[in-house]
Amino acid sequence: MVDDILRTPGAVRDAERWTAHNYHPLPVVISSAEGAWLTDVDGRRYLDCLAGYSALNFGHRHPQLIAAAHAQLDRLTLTSRAFIHDQFADFCRELAELCGKDLVLPMNTGAEAVETGIKVARKWGYQVKGVAPGQANIVVAEGNFHGRTTTIVSFSTDEDARADFGPYTPGFTVVPYGDLDALTAAIDENTVAVLLEPIQGEQGVVVPPEGYLPGVRQVCTERDVLFIADEIQSGLGRTGATFACDHEGVVPDMYLLGKALGGGIVPVSAVAANADVLGVLKPGQHGSTFGGNPLACAVAVEVVRLLATGEFQRRSAELGERLRAGLEGLVGKGLVGVRVRGLWAGLDIDPALMSGREACERLAARGVLAKDTHGSTIRLAPPLVITEEEIDLAVTALAEVLAG
Numbered sequence: 516m517v518d519d520i521l522r523t524p525g526a527v528r529d530a531e532r533w534t535a536h537n538y539h540p541l542p543v544v545i546s547s548a549e550g551a552w553l554t555d556v557d558g559r560r561y562l563d564c565l566a567g568y569s570a571l572n573f574g575h576r577h578p579q580l581i582a583a584a585h586a587q588l589d590r591l592t593l594t595s596r597a598f599i600h601d602q603f604a605d606f607c608r609e610l611a612e613l614c615g616k617d618l619v620l621p622m623n624t625g626a627e628a629v630e631t632g633i634k635v636a637r638k639w640g641y642q643v644k645g646v647a648p649g650q651a652n653i654v655v656a657e658g659n660f661h662g663r664t665t666t667i668v669s670f671s672t673d674e675d676a677r678a679d680f681g682p683y684t685p686g687f688t689v690v691p692y693g694d695l696d697a698l699t700a701a702i703d704e705n706t707v708a709v710l711l712e713p714i715q716g717e718q719g720v721v722v723p724p725e726g727y728l729p730g731v732r733q734v735c736t737e738r739d740v741l742f743i744a745d746e747i748q749s750g751l752g753r754t755g756a757t758f759a760c761d762h763e764g765v766v767p768d769m770y771l772l773g774k775a776l777g778g779g780i781v782p783v784s785a786v787a788a789n790a791d792v793l794g795v796l797k798p799g800q801h802g803s804t805f806g807g808n809p810l811a812c813a814v815a816v817e818v819v820r821l822l823a824t825g826e827f828q829r830r831s832a833e834l835g836e837r838l839r840a841g842l843e844g845l846v847g848k849g850l851v852g853v854r855v856r857g858l859w860a861g862l863d864i865d866p867a868l869m870s871g872r873e874a875c876e877r878l879a880a881r882g883v884l885a886k887d888t889h890g891s892t893i894r895l896a897p898p899l900v901i902t903e904e905e906i907d908l909a910v911t912a913l914a915e916v917l918a919g
């Protein structure tokens with residue numbers, strides 16, 4: 516096909532013309548997808564190794580999720596929380612059971628789940644812990660990524676995310692990630708919560724040292740502080756377990772969930788915690804018009820059922836070993852570092868060779884889509900339905916890109 520009859524260049528131009536440039540997408544224009552594969556407007560196929568930043572853990576258009584969405588579209592899509600609908604209780608109960616918690620509070624985006632967690636922790640601090648009015652503090656980690664609201668970017672250490680969005684919300688103390696002594700030292704009588712990603716995804720799939728998460732759990736228990744685990748990207752099967760915290764046998768006081776909970780169909784997020792924590796919220800104190808809507812609940816309850824089988828966690832753990840073996844074989848051949856947990860990998864490319872962006876562009880030319888983060892790091896997060904052969908295909912494409 517000659518260039519001037521390809522649809523991609525015009526579609527890229529139009530997208531750039533009509534939108535704010537708050538993203539820098541690869542110049543591919545997708546028109547359909549199934550499983551782990553995407554097809555663009557010119558009929559080219561790509562293996563999806565990003566999976567919507569883990570929002571597509573079950574692949575594109577998983578039949579069980581699509582069927583649930585279709586059936587719900589034909590019956591009821593929105594009530595608001597002014598009324599109760601018939602999908603609501605099942606979703607909340609099954610998700611609470613998956614999390615081993617008493618209660619669930621559904622929202623829409625990940626950032627809203629984080630905001631919810633912050634509000635609940637503060638209220639719990641004042642009403643249960645007895646923190647003096649206006650003094651509540653939350654300990655967070657350097658390199659965090661919890662979303663884009665004004666409060667959340669207030670405690671970001673990424674200048675792109677934070678600069679020029681002040682004035683910033685007070686009440687957060689930032690400590691180095693993975694340093695238990697620093698975290699312990701930052702806790703005082705006003706500390707209501709520690710908010711952490713058990714693995715820092717946006718930072719490049721950074722796994723904390725073994726023993727860190729159990730240490731955080733212990734110090735939170737000892738000092739009467741809530742441990743809030745942001746599992747929005749790491750949770751729901753991505754790492755080879757239901758939650759990344761499971762790898763170290765850690766149970767936080769609050770799970771923040773999102774992304775994959777919506778099955779790649781609708782935005783669904785949630786906070787799961789016990790009644791002594793989530794019970795601090797009373798009518799009128801928090802909510803969202805769309806949170807827990809019928810379509811969201813109908814899809815998300817099927818997501819929970821897929822996870823309840825354990826199949827996706829198993830696949831992620833087993834196939835993750837194949838991915839690890841393939842990627843570790845490239846260390847010294849263009850990669851200078853690799854971190855893998857389940858089907859989630861952070862790859863550090865030798866910066867002398869090329870940037871992460873350049874590597875992703877070259878991967879795209881070979882039919883593999885991935886996303887760079889922080890200069891020379893690439894994150895791989897393929898749908899958990901990916902096969903062994905497809906993993907090999909991605910690793911081979913990467914090897915070719917690195918070999919120039």
Ligand SMILES: Cc1ncc(COP(=O)(O)O)c(C=O)c1O
Pocket residue numbers: 568624625626627629660661662663712716717745746747748749773774
């Ligand atoms: C760990 C984590 N928390 C929160 C968010 C924010 O989620 P959303 O983009 O749905 O607001 C993200 C998104 O990447 C994330 O990775």
